Amino acid sequence: xxxxxxxxDTMTGGYGKGPDILHDCTIAVNPGEIAVIVGPxxxxxxxxxKAVFGMLEVRTGSVRLDxxxxxxxxxxxxxxxxxxxxxxxxxxxxxxxxxxNLEMGAFIRKDDFKDTMAQVYDLFPILxxxxxxxxxxLSGGQRQQVAVGRALMTQxxxxxxxxxxxxxSPIVMDELFDxxxxxxxxxxxxxxxxxNARQALEIADKGYVLVQGRNAHTGTGKELLADEEVRRxxxxx
Amino acid sequence: MTDFLNALVALTNFVxxxxxxxxxxxxxxxLGVTLxxxxxxxxxxxxxxxxxxxxxxxxxxxxxxxxxxxSFGPLPTAILALPFAIMITALVLLGTDRVVYRFYxxxxxxxxxxxxxxxxxMFIMNGxxxxxxxxxxxxxxxxERFIISARDFKAATGLKEGLAIKTTxxxxxxxxxxxxxxxxxxxxxxxxxxxxxxxxxxEDLALLSGINPERVVMVTWIxxxxxxxVAGTLYGLDKxxxxxxxxxxxxxxxxxxxxxxxxxxxxxxxxxxxxxxAEVTITYPLKKVLGYLLPESLEPxxxxxxxxxxxxxxxxxxxxxIVLLVKPTGIFKGQSV
Numbered sequence: 001x002x003x004x005x006x007x008x009d010t011m012t013g014g015y016g017k018g019p020d021i022l023h024d025c026t027i028a029v030n031p032g033e034i035a036v037i038v039g040p041x042x043x044x045x046x047x048x049x050k051a052v053f054g055m056l057e058v059r060t061g062s063v064r065l066d067x068x069x070x071x072x073x074x075x076x077x078x079x080x081x082x083x084x085x086x087x088x089x090x091x092x093x094x095x096x097x098x099x100x101n102l103e104m105g106a107f108i109r110k111d112d113f114k115d116t117m118a119q120v121y122d123l124f125p126i127l128x129x130x131x132x133x134x135x136x137x138l139s140g141g142q143r144q145q146v147a148v149g150r151a152l153m154t155q156x157x158x159x160x161x162x163x164x165x166x167x168x169s170p171i172v173m174d175e176l177f178d179x180x181x182x183x184x185x186x187x188x189x190x191x192x193x194x195x196n197a198r199q200a201l202e203i204a205d206k207g208y209v210l211v212q213g214r215n216a217h218t219g220t221g222k223e224l225l226a227d228e229e230v231r232r233x234x235x236x237x
Numbered sequence: 238m239t240d241f242l243n244a245l246v247a248l249t250n251f252v253x254x255x256x257x258x259x260x261x262x263x264x265x266x267x268l269g270v271t272l273x274x275x276x277x278x279x280x281x282x283x284x285x286x287x288x289x290x291x292x293x294x295x296x297x298x299x300x301x302x303x304x305x306x307x308s309f310g311p312l313p314t315a316i317l318a319l320p321f322a323i324m325i326t327a328l329v330l331l332g333t334d335r336v337v338y339r340f341y342x343x344x345x346x347x348x349x350x351x352x353x354x355x356x357x358x359m360f361i362m363n364g365x366x367x368x369x370x371x372x373x374x375x376x377x378x379x380x381e382r383f384i385i386s387a388r389d390f391k392a393a394t395g396l397k398e399g400l401a402i403k404t405t406x407x408x409x410x411x412x413x414x415x416x417x418x419x420x421x422x423x424x425x426x427x428x429x430x431x432x433x434x435x436x437x438x439x440e441d442l443a444l445l446s447g448i449n450p451e452r453v454v455m456v457t458w459i460x461x462x463x464x465x466x467v468a469g470t471l472y473g474l475d476k477x478x479x480x481x482x483x484x485x486x487x488x489x490x491x492x493x494x495x496x497x498x499x500x501x502x503x504x505x506x507x508x509x510x511x512x513x514x515a516e517v518t519i520t521y522p523l524k525k526v527l528g529y530l531l532p533e534s535l536e537p538x539x540x541x542x543x544x545x546x547x548x549x550x551x552x553x554x555x556x557x558x559i560v561l562l563v564k565p566t567g568i569f570k571g572q573s574v
Contacts, residue, residue, distance in 0.1 A: 075444075075445060076444060076445070076447060079445060079446075079447055080447065085445060087441070087442070087445070090439055090441065090442060091442060092439070092442070093434070093435045093438040093439050093442065093443075094438060094439070095434065095437075095438045096431070096434060096435060096438060100431055100434075100435075103428075103431060104431065104432065104435045104443070104446050104448070105446055107428075107432060107446045107447045107448055108446070108447035150446070154447075
């Protein structure tokens with residue numbers, strides 16, 4: 001198999017000088033795909049994603065984007081390389097308007113970003129309606145749309161979402177998943193950490209089940225959903 | 238009717254006009270404090286002495302201009318000196334940041350450490366200012382003294398009470414409006430201004446978005462230098478320049494910033510006027526105004542001065558305490574202290 005577009009290859013590491021949280025963990029995603037990281041609480045799902053994004057030290061193993069080794073780059077430099085990241089919490093500028101949030105997303109761009117903003121508004125029509133409102137006044141689901149929209153403003157080559165549906169109602173969750181599929185259809189590879197394992201695996205092209213910082217199961221979303229052990233351990237039967 | 242007008246004029250003359258001017262000065266000072274709090278995330282105790290430094294720079298340049306025979310017609314020469322003084326103060330602040338604050342920023346020090354560091358800066362700046370210009374009272378206002386003098390007002394209206402508006406009071410209010418308008422335009426309309434607000438709102442996300450923190454900090458110090466110089470100069474023009482007074486001004490300025498909501502520029506302005514009017518109203522003897530309004534039988538015997546002017550700082554203290562107890566985030570939902 002050829003090298004995936006973005007891969008965190010056999011990563012071992014932890015926060016600061018603390019103990020290792022990840023052990024030989026591998027996560028990869030290809031264009032047009034949605035890759036989902038699932039697993040029980042404390043399995044290191046978010047940590048794995050942060051490792052890929054450079055927010056903690058990867059002691060062994062490497063992170064490669066489009067064949068280039070980016071293991072030593074800071075998160076900021078990775079954004080410039082084309083990685084878009086949506087943190088789980090505090091992922092919008094609450095006191096800025098929706099439009100200003102998007103502008104700040106495009107801060108590193110020196111060219112005209114009007115078109116990208118129009119695309120984001122096409123993707124999330126509600127944001128266009130509320131573009132002059134402070135982002136902090138929006139509902140949970142709308143805030144997540146702002147957060148994803150902000151990350152899309154750099155025209156990233158890969159989009160990473162850390163629990164995009166945390167704390168939103170099931171209806172809003174379905175809608176968010178629909179949007180995420182739409183983003184993936186534009187060709188942007190999506191790497192996502194999800195608490196709602198079943199729904200996430202349903203839309204996933206590739207699934208990673210992590211347990212205690214190790215790859216426990218890997219496969220397509222359908223395979224994992226069909227896997228007896230995965231079902232029993234993580235999906236509640 | 239004339240009684241009512243006389244009461245109104247007396248109130249305007251002794252409370253409203255001085256309150257507006259003082260409020261504008263406090264608002265400009267509080268804006269500087271609130272910007273530092275929002276972006277560098279600490280309470281800058283050196284701000285009062287930064288204002289003193291800025292005013293001192295203005296005075297030296299004013300004296301130089303006067304020696305050269307340059308004047309600004311009816312307006313104080315200090316206004317001409319202001320842009321140069323702003324440049325000097327901004328450079329000094331950038332230097333202080335480079336030598337002192339940046340070290341602690343790199344260490345990711347707690348805000349409380351930075352507060353204490355800023356107190357050190359405060360003492361040094363205070364010493365420098367006293368050393369350079371002396372501790373005495375300095376009046377550096379020249380040009381026309383009044384926009385309307387009490388005598389002219391009485392002659393024009395035939396009222397018993399006079400209304401005087403000093404040039405410095407007029408200049409204070411006009412300058413404050415201009416400065417605040419520019420500041421809000423900058424923060425809300427320019428890319429750099431928006432990035433400053435974004436950085437103040439959510440530092441981590443700002444970094445992720447590629448906003449350069451050192452640049453944001455630099456621009457902030459320059460703006461704070463400008464605000465402090467303008468506020469210090471206006472206060473010095475209106476009253477007189479005395480280094481120690483600026484140290485005392487720190488309390489009403491912080492009270493204003495906290496009442497409005499720390500980190501919120503609009504709050505700083507509203508807070509400034511609240512503190513100023515509270516101070517002026519409570520320390521002004523209302524006997525004269527009430528004397529016009531009330532029938533003779535009810536006329537008060539005493540001065541109806543709620544608090545002697547010697548205690549004016551107590552007013553800021555009390556307001557500060559009430560706000561911290563009841564609504565610690567201030568009126569405009571700033572960050573809590």
